[in-house]
Amino acid sequence: MDFADVDRDELERLKLLYRPLTDAVRELVDATIRTEVDDDVIREAHTELTDVTATLRDAGLSGPFGTKVTGDGISIAWGNAAVGTRNAIAPPLTIEVDDDGRHHSTVTLGAAYEGPPGLVHGGVCALVLDHVLGMTGSADGRRLTGTLTLKYLRGTPLGTVHAEARTISVDGRKATVRGTLSDADGVTVEAEGLFITPASRN
Numbered sequence: 001m002d003f004a005d006v007d008r009d010e011l012e013r014l015k016l017l018y019r020p021l022t023d024a025v026r027e028l029v030d031a032t033i034r035t036e037v038d039d040d041v042i043r044e045a046h047t048e049l050t051d052v053t054a055t056l057r058d059a060g061l062s063g064p065f066g067t068k069v070t071g072d073g074i075s076i077a078w079g080n081a082a083v084g085t086r087n088a089i090a091p092p093l094t095i096e097v098d099d100d101g102r103h104h105s106t107v108t109l110g111a112a113y114e115g116p117p118g119l120v121h122g123g124v125c126a127l128v129l130d131h132v133l134g135m136t137g138s139a140d141g142r143r144l145t146g147t148l149t150l151k152y153l154r155g156t157p158l159g160t161v162h163a164e165a166r167t168i169s170v171d172g173r174k175a176t177v178r179g180t181l182s183d184a185d186g187v188t189v190e191a192e193g194l195f196i197t198p199a200s201r202n
């Protein structure tokens, strides 16, 4: 993994710099889906946005952001599709960990995450659960998703959802993790995953 030569103060400064930009892009995505303004306003917005994008591309990485680690051991995965600080596609998830190892996250999924009308896209449910279960199974070492099985019990309404997960067993490089996605009325998706530390990283 690449090294990021930043101390905690600089990391905090960068987060404060990028978070509002990413939030603004998230708002833009939502507005793009839901706007009903006149055609000429759409064309004007398109021109302005093209200019903004060109400005941001004045200097940039040649590839994806990747994961970097600071001298303090903090992982920076700012392009990550689930949690990336600089990724407007990320909901973004914030994961909390209880003393007993349960990982959980509450997040609001708006119009950008729609699948069936008014409901969260099944792949987005999978994204949320993969990440929460993956972090749970990686509590004692980095593991990748080997197999993820989901049971969609009913549609997950757009809005605030809650994901949680627990490690059921650890067998060397393999961890079995179970979790759920819920709305206010209860569980909508059940998940079980096998997370594996790749042999090549042992």
Ligand SMILES: CCCCC/C=C\C/C=C\C/C=C\C/C=C\CCCC(=O)SCCNC(=O)CCNC(=O)[C@H](O)C(C)(C)COP(=O)(O)OP(=O)(O)OC[C@H]1O[C@@H](n2cnc3c(N)ncnc32)[C@H](O)[C@@H]1OP(=O)(O)O
Residues within 6 Å of the ligand: 067, 075, 077, 080, 083, 130, 131, 132, 133, 134, 135, 138, 141, 142, 143, 144, 145, 146, 147, 173, 174, 194, 196, 197, 198, 199, 200
């Ligand atoms: C902010 C997060 C960003 C990251 C930050 C970085 C660090 C932070 C630290 C920790 C957090 C890290 C991650 C967790 C976070 C989020 C979760 C999201 C995870 C993903 O988004 S991740 C992308 C999708 N994921 C892949 O891209 C995997 C592609 N794949 C492979 O990389 C290999 O395929 C691998 C590693 C799966 C196995 O490779 P391998 O060579 O090590 O396996 P090997 O053959 O040695 O088998 C050993 C034993 O596992 C069994 N086994 C093998 N494969 C299996 C499978 N697929 N299903 C079920 N069982 C399987 C065998 O049957 C054997 O079982 P047995 O020992 O009993 O015989």
